[in-house]
Amino acid sequence: MSALQRLSARLHGIWKIRKDTLIIFCGILLTCAVASLYVFQPLVLSSIELKLYDTLLKLRSAGNPSGHIVIVDIDEKSLAQYGQWPWPRYRISQLLEKLREMGAASVGVDILFTEPDRSSLQNIQREIRSDFHCAISLSGIPPHYLDNDALLAGTLKEGPFVLGYQFVFGDRIEKRTRLHPVDLLFKREQGVSDSENGLFKPSSVDGLFQPLSEATPASGFINIKPDHDGIIRRVPLIMEYEGRFYPQLSLAVLLSVAGMDQLVLSVGQAGAESLSLGGLEIPLEDKGSFLIPFRGPRGTYRHLSAADILNGTIGNREIDGRIVFVGATAPGLFDIRATPTDPSMAGVEVHANIIDSILQGDFLLRPKAAVFYEFIALLFFGLLSALLFAHCKAVVNLTFLLLSALTAVFLPVYLFRKGIYISPLYPALAYASNFSLLSFLDFWHGERLLKEKARLQLATQDAMLETIANITETRDSETGGHIRRTRSYVKALAEHIRNKHAYSETVNDAYIEQLFQSAPLHDLGKVGVPDHILLKPDKLTAEETEEIKKHTVYGKRVIDDAQAKLGDSSFLNLAGEMALYHHEYWDGRGYPTGLKGEEIPLSGRIMAIADVYDALISDRPYKKGFPHEKAVEIILAGRGSQFDPGLTDAFGEIHGTFKSIAEQFADAGIHESLRSKTPRE
Structure with a gap:
């Protein structure tokens, strides 16, 4: 377990024991963090506050201009x-x-x-004399036109x-x-x-x-x-x-x-x-x-x-x-x-x-006590949110959140229209931060509980399925090992083909998990086959063979009845497919429906290989189990006739995994060559 997982588990344990105390502690801690932000005014939050002020100013109805002011544009x-x-400046003077x-x-x-006006005639005369060493005559020009600054100064003295x-x-x-x-x-x-x-x-x-x-x-x-x-x-x-x-x-x-x-x-x-x-x-x-x-x-x-x-x-x-x-x-x-x-x-x-x-007389005022008001509001809303979250239900918390949001919107707008500016940013930030963090913690806690509940439900479901399958197997010479082996074969084969182009659109993690859960029910229909047929050590008659073939239909019928009561379920869908189609042949000679090729659902084709392999290596009343190599040879020989060619090739690539699974879950009914490699208890 990683350090992060250990920390998560520890927090989860503390949350379960002292939930209310932890909520209030986290709320106080976060409120203090927001209060410190208010004191230090980080640039990003002060920028948000300025934009909030601008928004309030735009929403403010300030009335019309008085009409006493006119702007003269130099446009x-x-x-x-x-x-x-x-x-x-003589033109400014004229204006x-x-x-x-x-x-x-x-x-x-x-x-x-x-600075002085360089375009005054006397200044131009002086600059030409200095720069070009020549003089220009200004004779005939009235003296008061020679200095633009003097003209402007004369105008300034006369007016307001x-x-x-x-x-x-x-x-x-x-x-x-x-x-x-x-x-x-x-x-x-x-x-x-x-x-x-x-x-x-x-x-x-x-x-x-x-x-x-x-x-x-x-x-x-x-x-x-x-x-x-x-x-x-x-x-x-x-x-x-x-x-x-x-x-x-x-x-x-x-x-x-x-x-x-x-x-x-x-x-x-x-x-x-x-x-x-x-x-x-x-x-x-x-x-x-x-x-x-x-x-x-x-x-x-x-x-x-x-x-x-x-x-x-x-x-x-x-x-x-x-x-x-x-x-x-x-x-x-x-x-x-x-x-x-x-x-x-x-x-x-x-x-x-x-x-x-x-x-x-239309003014905007930020009261000198505004900092005090905002700080008190910050603490109030921060602590209030923690207390509400600790002791009230989600509906109450959501109601207060909406009320706080409305207050944060309408109260500042109302006060601003009265000319008073008090920022709602930090009180709203305290409430929203607490609400968000505590909601996240509560959600995280709930998610952990749901995962734990789901895990227990899946474990219970898996145990029940195996128990049901074991009840079926007790009427046959097969054992509980057959169930564990076949579901593991199915999973191994599905994981191997998931990246092959022909199967990649269907086979994913969810599909593989559902196959693994469904596999124990593939022979559920054997409960409907009479013992004298199911356990007969001699060769079956034609009528008895037809009767035992019906176990596929019986199994599908039982699963359909369960699905009708429980509602649509991919898990039961795949269970029904495997129960009905795992004895179909690729060339159409199988039973009970005679489907062929890709008409046979993929789950049935996968189970067909897994079921046959385990049947070949296991003892039956009418035969002894074959060694692994012989079982592989028989399955590969059925490529394109009994089995899906692609799945048969995949089996040939990982048949060693099948052998390892058989050794892991070996019992008395498995061929000696496999059983001898299983450690004794």
């Missing part, structure tokens, strides 16, 4: 009309001036202007514009630029240090080109870091840099519209909890991050082409009083972000989703 149409990107004139409440520009910049984490960038901080008041929970605020703290800033940063009335950072799967779900609204606090671009635009520059940050033991803007409280996650409740895929908000704005084909009513975001959405401009609702959303649309959710 393919704009590039086709006004040339490739980046545009000279912003148009938006100011059309009555935009505030314009957030999601474009970085970190908010530019974007980017904070840097890591290597410090030394760059002089003006930023626009907010006045941030703190509301700290008791016990929280005055130095703690739980916000991101960048090392430097890749800011605006200084003349533009000095001219713009407001600015905000555009940092958006995706989760580890590359999808954007959250964004920090406030960062601390060199002791001052700076807003995200969308928040800066909102402050510009509201005319406010003061915010209140609530800080608890776990970090930043919420940001108050007037009477509106915005919930925050770790590091001051804001969960973005995306309204839908790209195109959810009103989009206008920058070309149409510049051409004057858009009426003022499309812009008047609205918040405008200007951004690049053309596919080649690389400002595409993956979000839960769309794998290719422009960055400017992300900003639109942020500000619209704040305007509508």
Whole structure:
């Protein structure tokens, strides 16, 4: 027995003795394993949890966009009309001036202007002088057209514009630029240090080109870091840099519209909890991050082409009083972000989703105690499943499994629609894991019991068949050894021919096992033959010969009666075939039906060789048993007349196996040459 088999048997024994205790122990152990996964958050499970969040977001009915936000696209149409990107900044100036004139409440520009515009005429003049050592004249051109940055700066001073910049984490960038901080008041929970605020703290800033940063009335950072799967779900609204606090671009635009520059940050033991803007409280996650409740895929908000704005084909009513975001959405401009609702959303649309959710007061909140709730639910469902499995029936367990599945689906959806996100992943994983493992253990235990029961049933069946056959044999000169020998001959011959083409479609493991079980019944019909015929030592008369031939029909009749009571059985089918056909001849001269060739069932043809061989080597009232070699010679001589040619050839190949079987189960009725080689008891 292998080590694995010994372990399986030991577990099976423990299971039988202390089943309930083992179930609860396994349930506790698996629940602890899931709890450890919850603590360490392996990448594969955290990825599943993020996908679960995305699914909940898509199922959430977030309402329609407010209508207060318009996106002005630098799209393919704009590039086709006004040339490739980046545009000279005088054209950006023209676009912003148009938006100011059309009555935009505030314009957030999601474009970085970190370096001077190289397309300014004075810069081109300078580069030509440096590169080609020649001068070009700019006389006659008004001075204010020579510097595109100056034109843009002049426009910025006049309007409600908010530019974007980017904070840097890591290597410090030394760059002089003006930023626009907010006045941030703190509301700290008791016990929280005055130095703690739980916000991101960048090392430097890749800011605006200084003349533009000095001219713009407001600015905000555009940092958006995706989760580890590359999808954007959250964004920090406030960062601390060199002791001052700076807003995200969308928040800066909102402050510009509201005319406010003061915010209140609530800080608890776990970090930043919420940001108050007037009477509106915005919930925050770790590091001051804001969960973005995306309204839908790209195109959810009103989009206008920058070309149409510049051409004057858009009426003022499309812009008047609205918040405008200007951004690049053309596919080649690389400002595409993956979000839960769309794998290719422009960055400017992300900003639109942020500000619209704040305007509508529609927030997503992951409670600070969510970890506690999820951990308690994990333990509860894990232990509950173990207790139910230990003490309840399968129907009850299945009912609770379905109820738990429904709870895991509908409760998170309901809470998410209320703006609360609590993950059902780990509680559901604990219940499902316990249910699966304990079901497997119970199934394994049941399978072991069934196998044991089947083994006992087969052993009982085999013993009963042999007993019935022995009862038959007691009326004849044959013995129980004949039964054991013939069934072993049949099995040996069938195993030898299983790989021969002529028999491979029929002969397989199941067929061989059924032959082995059925063989003892091949002479069952002898119980119907009178003793004075069956045991007659002299030659039988013609009438007596015909009477003894009927044992084949009698045996088939008895087996058919049993089969009618027990139902269809391949085992009994083969038993009936062997009982009826084992005296048929290949050339059709046999009895009782005179079938010939392959009309005779294969089981009958196999038994014919086995029965004749054993009859030849055994003593009978009317003859002495032949030696093995003589019996083989007689059977081979019957090839194509009495026996199936293919089976006869197969017998010739393994007749030594027949001899070994005869020696193994030899008794007093076997020829001396075989019996002498059997060890005495």
